[in-house]
Amino acid sequence: MKLTIVGCTGSFPGPGSPASCYLLTAQDGDRQWKIVMDLGSGALGAIQRYTDLEDIDAIFLTHLHPDHCMDLCGLHVAVRWKPGGWGRDRIPVWGPAATADRMATAYGLDLDPGMHEEFDFSNWAERVPVKVGPFTITPFAVNHPVEEAYALRVEVTEPDKDGTPVTRVLTYSGDTDSCQGLEDAARGADLFLCEAAFEEGRDDGIKDVHLTGKRAGQAATAAGARRLLLTHIPVWTSQTAVLAEAKPEFAGDVAVAVAGVHYTV
Template identity: 50%
Template sequence: MRLTVLGCSGSFAGPTSPASGYLVQAEQDGRSVSLVLDLGNGALGALQRHLDPDAVSAIFITHLHPDHCLDLTGLYVYRKYHPNRPPVPALPVYAPAGAQERLAAAYEGMDERGMDEQLHFHPVHDGSRVRLGPFVVTAYRVNHPVEAYGYRVEADGQVLAYTGDTDTCERLQALCADADLVLADSAFVEGRDLLRG
């Protein structure tokens, strides 16, 4: 399993990094299978430096704050209007309930079909499990002011645990247990976390 950091700036894209976005790849039968964990603002541009967005097999969104999902609107445009590509099936997007409506509202003015022909949204819940190529991805509900999930990604005997935005919570223990790599968003909480120097 390979991990590429597309962006890791918190809350908004920074001068040298997009917001959250991570490319995870593994081999199966001589071909690379690619997943994306979050696609925050700016991450779609970075993704294109590593592979054609049409080569992505699925996207997993932790929560619906813009710094974790907003570039899905750009991906919709890429897939719908790209002039030199044949039609492709809708890309599976696994996300909290309401993602399709939220992102359609962000891209106001589309026709009655919305994003359906380009992005196929699947709501996740605590314990949701998706098998895709060599991957098994399990969702864990985490502690954030909005509905949010961490993802445990397993392939080839390796485990990547991605927390997304969360405060401490009981589900982190199961999410991160025996992981080969824990990819954890982190930040200071004003008034609670003190920097001592």
């Protein structure tokens, strides 16, 4: 399974990265599958560096803040108005129950049909897995001030070097403060892609919104994750600071996500 960091800046795009968007690629026989976790502000342009839009097999939204979903509006235009027609069926989109209506309202469309002609919308059911190609994606409710927010646990079974099937796990926190759901989602993850929007000493008094680097490290340790990749860092938060906070809390490999970088899980 390959992870491409399309966008990793928190809250709104920064000068070096769009807002949250992550492309996952895996093989299933001769077929390569591509799924997208979040499609935040500014991400639609950047993702075209790594894939044709028509090659996206499904989109998974953690919650409905604009920095995680708003470029679905642009993708709607690409699907609806591409000269010669869109070359595939509707794109499956999983998200909170309000996703279809929220996107239609954002683009000024009537709710019926809204964007249903371009996207096949499905609602998350907490801890109920969804299967797309080689990917199994399970949503875990987490601690963020919206009606529905989820961390996503992504599992792929692929052959190891000796041909033995091995299941790899990537967990993406979405946006959250510390909670049991986050730790459950990241249990034993090979790679824990975890937000760290807040800094200790500046934001640690704010609860139930975002993690600090310290709290991200603590969550990774509690979950028994193998690697920690900090993401969703706003322009006003120091990457150096949150990395320094996380390292004493987590004994494994820790790094900061960088837009355009690929990781093998």
